[in-house]
Amino acid sequence: MKTIAVLSRKGGSGKTTLAVNLALMAFLADRQVMLADIDPQRSASDALRARTAPGPSIFDGGAGKLFHVQSNAMRGGYDYLIIDTPSACEGDVAQAVNLTDLCLVVGRPSFLDLAPIVRTAEAVRRLGKGGFLVLNQIHTSKPDASPAASPDILEVLRLCGLPLAPHGLRSHDAFQKAMALGRCVAEWEKAGSAGRDLEQLWAFVEANLDGQRPAPRQQAPMPAALAG
Ligand SMILES: Nc1ncnc2c1ncn2[C@@H]1O[C@H](COP(=O)(O)OP(=O)(O)OP(=O)(O)O)[C@@H](O)[C@H]1O
C-alpha cells in the first residue's frame, strides 16, 4: 500500500480538491482506496459522502489515529491511503507526512501562494520525505493545451527543493460542480480539459510513487519576498 499526503500551509490552495479527485481516479481504476480526512472542516469526507455511486472508504478523525488507520488499511489489502490535511495544525500535518510515501504540495501559481508553497516544501524536506509540487487553479485560455505557470513563478518554484509535477490542474468550474456531488472531474466531463489534466496528473503520480528524496537545496538566493 502507498500513502500519499496532500498538503499546503495556504488555505484554499486546493488540497481537498486534489485529494478527493486523486482518490476517485484511483478508485475508478479499480484500486482499493481509503481517503483519510484529518482536517476538522471535514470537506473531503463531506464531498465523498455526497457521492451516490460506490467510492473510496473514508476515515475522518484526528491525526493521532492515522497510524492505526494506515495499519488497518494495509492489513485490509488497500492499495492507497490518501490523506487530506488542514492548512494549520503543523503537528497534525507532520504526523501525516511521517507516514507517507509521497507528499503532494499543492498551490496556485500566484505571488501570494509562493511563500507558503516554499515553506511547506521545506517542512517536507526537513521531515526527510519526498514528493512533488502540484500547481492548481492555473488560469489558461487554451482548452487543448496543458496549463502552465509563468516563467517567473516557475523560476521561484525551482529553488524550493521539491520537483514540480509536469502536469497541473487548470482553473475550471467543473472542479466545483463535480465536488458537490462527490465526483471527480474525469467523471463529470468525460472529454473535458479539466478531466484530461487530472488523468495526466494521476498517471504521473502513480508512476512516481516512491517520490524523490529531498534534493540539496540550490544555493541561488531566495527572492526577497520569500525570505524569512
Ligand atoms: N482547479 C480548480 N478550479 C476551480 N476551482 C477550484 C479548483 N481547485 C479548487 N477550487 C475551488 O477552490 C476552493 C478551495 O479549494 P479546496 O477546498 O480544495 O482548498 P483547500 O486547500 O482544501 O482549502 P482549506 O485550506 O480550507 O482546506 C473551493 O471552492 C474549490 O472548489
Ligand SMILES: [Mg+2]
Ligand atoms: Mg481542504
